[in-house]
Amino acid sequence: MPHTSPKKHAGEQQPDGNAGQKSQRSKAARVSDDAADKKTRRLKDVEISFPIVYGTISFWLGKKASEFNSHKWTVYVRSATNEDLSVIIKRAVFQLHPSFNNPTRVVESAPFELSESGWGEFEIAITLFFHNDVCDKQLDLYHQLKLYPEDDNGPQSTKKPVVVETYDEIVFSEPTEAFFLRVQNHPAAIVPRLPAGLNLLPPGPIEHVNEKKRGDTKDHPLSQWFMNFSEADELLKLAAARQQVQAHIVKLRRQLSMIDGLPQQSKAASGQ
Amino acid sequence: MDAKDILGLPKNSFPTAQEKKPRPSKDSQRKPDGVSREVYALIGGMAPLMPSIEVSHLKKRPNSEKEKITWQWLPFTSSARTDSLQLYHWVRVVNGVPPTGDYSFAKYNKSVDVLRYTDEEYEKHLIDPMWSKEETDQLFDLCERFDLRFIVIADRFPSSRSVEELKSRYYSVTRSLLIARAPSASDVSGHPLVKEPYNMVHEIERKCALSAVLSQTKQQERRDAEILAEAKRIMESRMASKSAEDAEMPLNPTGNETEKATAPAESVSPSTNIHPSSSTAAPATATTESASTPASLRMLRVYLRTHVLDQMVQAASSTAGLRTIKRVDQTLQDLGVHVKPKVPTKAVCAEHLELRKEILTLLNLQKQLQNKEAEASANRDSSYAEAPSTPKRTYRGDVDRAFVPDSVGFGGERVGKRDHKRKASGRFIDAPPSPPQSKRPRKLKASD
Numbered sequence: 001m002p003h004t005s006p007k008k009h010a011g012e013q014q015p016d017g018n019a020g021q022k023s024q025r026s027k028a029a030r031v032s033d034d035a036a037d038k039k040t041r042r043l044k045d046v047e048i049s050f051p052i053v054y055g056t057i058s059f060w061l062g063k064k065a066s067e068f069n070s071h072k073w074t075v076y077v078r079s080a081t082n083e084d085l086s087v088i089i090k091r092a093v094f095q096l097h098p099s100f101n102n103p104t105r106v107v108e109s110a111p112f113e114l115s116e117s118g119w120g121e122f123e124i125a126i127t128l129f130f131h132n133d134v135c136d137k138q139l140d141l142y143h144q145l146k147l148y149p150e151d152d153n154g155p156q157s158t159k160k161p162v163v164v165e166t167y168d169e170i171v172f173s174e175p176t177e178a179f180f181l182r183v184q185n186h187p188a189a190i191v192p193r194l195p196a197g198l199n200l201l202p203p204g205p206i207e208h209v210n211e212k213k214r215g216d217t218k219d220h221p222l223s224q225w226f227m228n229f230s231e232a233d234e235l236l237k238l239a240a241a242r243q244q245v246q247a248h249i250v251k252l253r254r255q256l257s258m259i260d261g262l263p264q265q266s267k268a269a270s271g272q
Numbered sequence: 273m274d275a276k277d278i279l280g281l282p283k284n285s286f287p288t289a290q291e292k293k294p295r296p297s298k299d300s301q302r303k304p305d306g307v308s309r310e311v312y313a314l315i316g317g318m319a320p321l322m323p324s325i326e327v328s329h330l331k332k333r334p335n336s337e338k339e340k341i342t343w344q345w346l347p348f349t350s351s352a353r354t355d356s357l358q359l360y361h362w363v364r365v366v367n368g369v370p371p372t373g374d375y376s377f378a379k380y381n382k383s384v385d386v387l388r389y390t391d392e393e394y395e396k397h398l399i400d401p402m403w404s405k406e407e408t409d410q411l412f413d414l415c416e417r418f419d420l421r422f423i424v425i426a427d428r429f430p431s432s433r434s435v436e437e438l439k440s441r442y443y444s445v446t447r448s449l450l451i452a453r454a455p456s457a458s459d460v461s462g463h464p465l466v467k468e469p470y471n472m473v474h475e476i477e478r479k480c481a482l483s484a485v486l487s488q489t490k491q492q493e494r495r496d497a498e499i500l501a502e503a504k505r506i507m508e509s510r511m512a513s514k515s516a517e518d519a520e521m522p523l524n525p526t527g528n529e530t531e532k533a534t535a536p537a538e539s540v541s542p543s544t545n546i547h548p549s550s551s552t553a554a555p556a557t558a559t560t561e562s563a564s565t566p567a568s569l570r571m572l573r574v575y576l577r578t579h580v581l582d583q584m585v586q587a588a589s590s591t592a593g594l595r596t597i598k599r600v601d602q603t604l605q606d607l608g609v610h611v612k613p614k615v616p617t618k619a620v621c622a623e624h625l626e627l628r629k630e631i632l633t634l635l636n637l638q639k640q641l642q643n644k645e646a647e648a649s650a651n652r653d654s655s656y657a658e659a660p661s662t663p664k665r666t667y668r669g670d671v672d673r674a675f676v677p678d679s680v681g682f683g684g685e686r687v688g689k690r691d692h693k694r695k696a697s698g699r700f701i702d703a704p705p706s707p708p709q710s711k712r713p714r715k716l717k718a719s720d
Contacts, residue, residue, distance in 0.1 A: 049577065049618065135574040167615050169577035173570045190618075229615040238623040241607040245630045252637040259644045 042174040048183060049172070049190045050088060051080035054126060055165030057225050058147045061117070062158035069117050071147040074222060075124050076113030080167060080229060083188035084215035086110035088134045088170070095125040110215025121145050128170070133179045135172055161222075167229040340367050350374070352381030386416040387449050397448045403441055407431065415442055436472045443470035491606065506646045513650070581613070581621045588629055596635055603631045 058073035065071075077092055079085050092112035096103040097120065105114050112128075126141040146164045169190075172179070183189045217223060342365045347358050351374045363370055389398060389412075394405055403411075414425045420442075426435045433441075447465050454460040461467065488496075569575045569583060589597050601611050609627065613620045 051617065130574065137572060137574050139574050139576065141576075169617060170574065171577055171580065172574050174573065231615050231617045231620060234610075234613060234615045234617075234620045235623060237609055238620065238627055241604075241609045242623065242627050242630060244607060245603075245627065245634055249630065249634050249637060252634065252641055256637060256641055256644065259641070259648060 041177050043177060043180055043194075044174060046175060046180070046192060046194065047171050047173045048175050048180065048192070049169045050085070050188055051167065051169050051190065052085065053078050053080050053165050053167050053226070053229065054141050054143055055163065056124070056143060056145050057161045057163050057222050058145070059161045060147075060158050068119050070119045072115065072117040073145065073147065074113055074115040075126070075143065075145065076111065076217075077126060077128065077141070078111065078113075078217045078220075078226070079188040081187065082217040082220070082223065082226070083186070084110050085112060085188060086215040087183055087186050087188060088130050088172075089128050090131045091129040093127040093129070095127070097122040111217050111220065119147075121147050133176060133182065139170060141166075141168075161225055163225050163227060165227045165229075341365070342368070344370065346370055348375055350378045350381075352378040382419075384416075384419045386412060386420070387446050388412065389445070389449055393449065393452065397452045398445050400441070400444075408441065408445065411438060411441060412445075434476075436475050439475070440470055440472040502642060502646060506650055509646070510650055577616045577618065577621060578612070581616055581624065584621075584625050585628060588625060589632065592632060596632070599635055600628060600631045603635070604628070 054075075054077045056073050056075045058071045060071055061069065075094055077085065077089070086109060089110070089112060090108075092107045094105045094107065094114045096105060096116065097118075099120075100116065100118070107114060122145055124143050124145055126143060128139045128141070130136075130138070143166065144164070146162050149162050180191070184191050217226075220226070343362050344365050345360055346363045346365075347360050348363075349356060349358060365371075394408070398408070400408075410430060411425070414428055418424045418428070422435050422439050422442075426433065426438055429438065443465060447469060450460045450463055450466055451457065569580055589600065592600070604611050604627070609624075613624050616624075
């Protein structure tokens with residue numbers, strides 16, 4: 001990855017005052033060191049997160065249902081904004097119930113999903129493997145496959161699937177510089193603003209993301225069933241709840257302080 | 273084996289009253305059927321735990337072989353009917369002879385004998401400024417027609433009267449009639465209507481209380497239980513301090529110990545003289561150390577946001593007891609917040625964690641306040657006799673007033689639920705006086 005302005009690069013690991021001094025010292029060695037450095041150098045106190053949604057959508061087969069094939073279902077890991085997750089995920093492994101043929105299913109490219117048919121509900125373990133520059137550790141997700149709707153009002157419909165999705169965020173702590181640069185402007189990523197004094201180059205390979213074949217799930221055939229996860233709603237609810245609790249705390253404190261004015265004397269009097 | 277075996281009675285016959293009489297029998301030592309000799313030797317003539325029935329008895333068919341039972345679709349009449357309508361039903365016919373006699377359910381058609389009065393009697397005994405004679409006549413007609421089903425009567429009654437008013441009028445009239453017609457007061461003194469006059473005020477109060485109890489929310493119930501427990505605790509500590517005083521031991525630790533036992537989750541012993549500021553010191557330090565991601569997770573390089581939240585929640589409530597943790601979850605639900613966030617973004621997790629900590633603080637404060645109040649009231653009561661002019665009294669009242677609205681609890685949606693519930697239960701308990709405007713149209717419709 002080429003760099004155009006080495007001075008911007010200065011002090012990337014030293015947010016504090018001695019950045020200038022360090023850049024002086026290492027200026028000469030910079031050009032040759034950079035490539036290797038970026039792969040290993042980690043950004044302290046920085047975390048990059050990717051909001052994801054994982055879950056299952058299952059359709060009842062209706063007339064075509066047989067005893068052991070009553071539902072067709074899809075398990076998937078998608079970006080919460082339906083962006084392409086192959087920017088970080090190299091491979092997803094779905095561990096199905098041992099009664100399936102080849103219960104360990106490997107998906108090597110986006111979209112990371114798997115369709116099967118069956119009759120039983122079970123827990124699917126999803127293991128995510130990341131690209132080398134992202135993280136060498138894997139991440140496990142667990143999802144309970146759901147085929148039958150919770151409320152049994154009315155018969156099952158072949159039109160309306162049972163959808164269970166879980167929102168979560170994959171967090172990479174102390175990412176390498178290279179990784180940071182690569183995903184800095186990726187729409188699937190939440191990248192923090194770097195602390196003052198920590199300046200990295202604008203990323204080179206943003207365009208190469210666009211060139212890649214489509215791995216996003218924006219036009220996914222099941223996308224009409226994807227659930228919406230609203231952070232704002234959740235925050236509003238929490239804020240309202242906190243306000244109530246805080247008001248109560250204030251009230252209780254006041255009462256306690258009123259009480260505290262008195263027991264001293266009464267305790268002294270009663271000798272307790 | 274059972275009592276019959278012990279008494280040597282035949283197994284298939286039901287013992288009559290005479291047979292039941294215990295008579296000393298030498299047969300009682302005989303081994304009953306269906307129990308092996310070895311087992312009988314072991315129990316040694318004692319009554320066994322399980323009744324034993326010989327298998328052959330079970331296999332024997334009931335002696336209904338000679339009876340030929342058929343079921344037939346036959347017409348029947350009921351003496352309870354006045355219109356001699358002919359209906360059909362399935363009847364069990366034994367050996368081709370259908371059962372005769374009245375319809376077996378006719379006997380349940382009971383009707384009430386409603387006393388009627390003459391004009392003269394009305395003038396003499398029954399005049400009531402609240403009731404006209406016409407109204408009273410109507411009431412008695414309806415009582416007869418609907419067999420004293422007062423809810424129905426109230427529904428059909430032309431003017432708006434509550435069930436209690438109607439009952440009161442009916443029972444008082446009937447009572448006066450009974451007394452007036454009896455040759456002497458002692459003749460009717462045993463009559464239930466004379467013995468126990470209907471008390472309208474009491475009845476209304478009873479129904480109000482019942483509907484209040486039935487419409488209580490879980491939260492109120494819990495709070496009531498808490499208050500009762502608290503009261504019990506205060507009583508106990510008072511008793512303890514009293515007995516300690518009797519034993520001439522002015523410094524008595526019993527009260528403190530019970531308090532500690534009832535509040536294991538409390539980080540601060542409520543009865544010590546520590547100011548609230550020192551009790552909040554612990555949570556404050558916890559806040560600073562859990563403000564960022566736990567180091568154990570950061571080491572992992574990759575993790576899920578919910579992992580962080582779970583760990584932080586655990587860390588934040590590590591000082592609390594299991595019961596307190598449950599109460600935090602309960603409070604979250606009461607506030608309409610998911611116990612686990614549905615959209616655990618960084619901001620949501622941080623807010624969620626803060627909320628949890630605040631709830632913990634709140635619960636701690638509540639506990640402290642309760643204990644302080646209990647202590648204060650115990651102190652007040654013990655010292656009240658000595659110093660009646662102490663300012664505690666006025667001060668206490670103040671706290672009570674402030675505490676009551678607080679204990680009503682959170683959230684508007686609770687209140688709404690309670691209202692809804694009250695309405696429903698109000699319908700269930702026979703009609704409380706309903707507003708006339710709702711009654712009138714119904715009546716009109718019925719008379720159409």
